[in-house]
Amino acid sequence: xxxxxxxxxxxxxxxxxxxxxxxxxxxxxxxxxxxxxxxxxxxxxxxxxxxxxxxxxxxxxxxxxxxxxxxxxxxxxxxxxxxxxxxxxxxxxxxxxxxxxxxxxxxxxxxxxxx
Amino acid sequence: xxxxxxxxxxxxxxxxxxxxxxxxxxxxxxxxxxxxxxxxxxxxxxxxxxxxxxxxxxxxxxxxxxxxxxxxxxxxxxxxxxxxxxxxxxxxxxxxxxxxxxxxxxxxxxxxxx
Numbered sequence: 001x002x003x004x005x006x007x008x009x010x011x012x013x014x015x016x017x018x019x020x021x022x023x024x025x026x027x028x029x030x031x032x033x034x035x036x037x038x039x040x041x042x043x044x045x046x047x048x049x050x051x052x053x054x055x056x057x058x059x060x061x062x063x064x065x066x067x068x069x070x071x072x073x074x075x076x077x078x079x080x081x082x083x084x085x086x087x088x089x090x091x092x093x094x095x096x097x098x099x100x101x102x103x104x105x106x107x108x109x110x111x112x113x114x115x
Numbered sequence: 116x117x118x119x120x121x122x123x124x125x126x127x128x129x130x131x132x133x134x135x136x137x138x139x140x141x142x143x144x145x146x147x148x149x150x151x152x153x154x155x156x157x158x159x160x161x162x163x164x165x166x167x168x169x170x171x172x173x174x175x176x177x178x179x180x181x182x183x184x185x186x187x188x189x190x191x192x193x194x195x196x197x198x199x200x201x202x203x204x205x206x207x208x209x210x211x212x213x214x215x216x217x218x219x220x221x222x223x224x225x226x227x228x229x
Contacts, residue, residue: 006158034216043204043221044159090158102147102208104217106159 002027006091006107013114019064019078021110023091026072031093033074034104035066038088050074051096086114117142121205121220128195128227136190136223138179138205146207148172148181148188149217153202162190162203195227 003026013019025031035047046059048066056066063082067075074091091107122137140146147166151159163172168183177192188205205220 044219046216049216092159102217103149103161103164104208105161106151109158111156 002093002105004091004093004105004107006089006110008110009108010111011113013081013112015083015114016080019076019081019085019112021076021089021091021112023074023076023107024072025093028072028093028095030071030096032096032102033068034092034094035074035076036090036092038090038109040087044090048076081114083114086112088112117146117207117209117218119205119207119218119220121203121223124202124222125224125226128225130197130227130229131194132227134190134192134195134199134225136203136205136225138188138190138220140186140188140205140207142186142207142209142218144210145183146209148179149206149208150177150179150188150190151204151206151219153204153222155201159204195225197227197229200225200227 005024007022032051034049036044037047038044048056048058050056050068053068053071064078089110092104094102094104118141120139149164150162152162153159163174165172165181168181170181172179179188179190202222202224204222206217208217
């Protein structure tokens with residue numbers, strides 16, 4: 001069966017510090033991968049998605065970036081965090097073209113607090 | 116573009132009450148429709164889904180029917196439990212496109228009191 005991992009689970013960082021959040025998927029190959037952000041009390045915002053290694057699409061302009069160095073690894077980064085980057089970051093995967101319904105499955109999330 | 120409109124929350128019910136959370140959508144053609152649930156401090160879990168008109172998705176006592184004529188996918192449960200307290204998200208994926216993306220509703224907070 002497929003599983004998705006995210007770490008760290010919780011992170012407290014000062015403004016201006018760098019960020020690296022990691023997401024890995026097990027039990028499948030060539031998944032589509034997604035990064036979402038959920039601000040407190042609000043819905044989900046798609047930040048990035050990837051259909052393959054090195055292929056990243058950005059949905060919103062921001063000081064965050066994403067990379068996919070391996071087939072089942074997706075990394076969210078920032079060089080300098082802003083207060084507004086605080087939130088709950090969720091990674092998700094889907095089977096892409098192998099699933100006509102494009103069902104997405106979510107990881108446990110990383111809670112980021114920027115002070 | 117595609118959009119999902121959910122019933123405004125929060126919703127507070129007593130245990131064993133009937134639950135309805137309304138969801139309507141705007142999309143081209145026949146999108147796939149989903150309900151996700153988010154328990155406190157956790158990620159989203161897929162609750163149920165439907166892929167074509169008149170399909171009924173069901174799981175853990177929850178049901179939702181894909182209604183093309185009313186562009187709706189309302190979530191129902193006949194008897195809620197305290198453990199159902201969570202945020203519920205309605206979402207759609209369009210029929211075509213590369214890396215077809217989920218469009219979420221704003222979420223509905225449900226609290227069930229004993």
